[in-house]
Amino acid sequence: MRPLNPGATCPRKTVSFFGELYLRSTLPFLSEETTEREVEYLAKCFQDLQVPGPVVDLGCGHGRHAARLNARGPLAGRVVGLELDALSLQERLPGFPAVRADLRSLPFRTGSLAGAYSWYSTLFIFSDEEHVALLREVARCLKPGGRLVFHTVPYERLAAQPEASFSTRLPDGSLLEEWSHFDAVRGRDEATRRLTRPDGRVLTGQYAIRYHPLADLTRLLESTGFSVCWVHGGLEGEQASGTSTDLIVGAELRHG
Template structure:
């Protein structure tokens, strides 16, 4: 089973409250207020569109958001109010130099191999206008290194049982785990995942090598500095000229 399909959607939806979504969307609205030109801003891995639907409806990014998603179930359940295309991060279905910006939440960009991460960022750069902005959210490498093993079990509001175990390898920067969701009807969804978490210096080098320069680094949605206690790593990067 593909981890980023029905399993991921059904196991994450209960934790994505409207209050959390609103705070994240507010952050993104501020981050792209002065994005160059009038081109689209792409929600990379938009899922069911919780950010895209809000941002495209009103505010500074109204009518400028386009979603990208590869999972058919997520697309079938998506919220209304924004255009979306089905496609792969590794081969973006956007013409060269047409996007004013792009964003990705919850380590969406880094669920592939290191070589594929380079390719994904080059694809984003190809599709983006010069001076365009890339904003993404992930988890600080140091936070995972401090607590490399994780395991939990929880009953979800719909009666399903969610179980997960993971192990972070500091040497490779990969968090490898298995998630299992036992639905109320007895059906079991289970799959492994491997997500890459880069130290900030390594992440900066990756962005520089693909045409971006870091504009800011935040440790949370209020724009606070990144510290050893930060649970979030939010990066804003700009596509350089030439």
């Protein structure tokens, strides 16, 4: 991993990764086509859901999925967003209700939700112990037969290329740089991201994401009350493998 340039003279601020840094550096990559394909996939995931009640977008960000899913299709009028970052909620798209809360302490009554979904490894940004507690929290809030869908990346894909870095200029003129290292033993991808804004401000933050081999992920879900229903390697429902771009898991809360 390349170190950050110690000689930089721009005003620099170390910030929480999931705030302005994440929002400003991620939005330029979320094209209309990408969002629409992901929304269509999620709609299919819940089209046969028989359990009544709301479905929560865990870590909804600015609501690119929630706004569309709540407006049409099988989840119309049923989606609630949950997000901790105040800026993302402030700039969220219209058309769906949202609450500000922590994933590890959900503000929903026991057995009140029909489903939940989460995109881009949002469920796995904490410690292993917290991930167990988080999944148990989701299970607590779901009704029996309630559905959980989440997106992550195959463990094997990161293990095959543990070092990564990039530098690119964003449409607004910002310079985005990132350095990451995947520790295959611990299953953690640790990264530093730096965003140099056009006004000279430099936002720097660190994050870590936990990735599990599929067998370990299945055991984790089963130990917290879920049964895995499907695993896809992409938005077309293709079979997952270690080289898949995505790892998308659909699970249901077991009865009893």
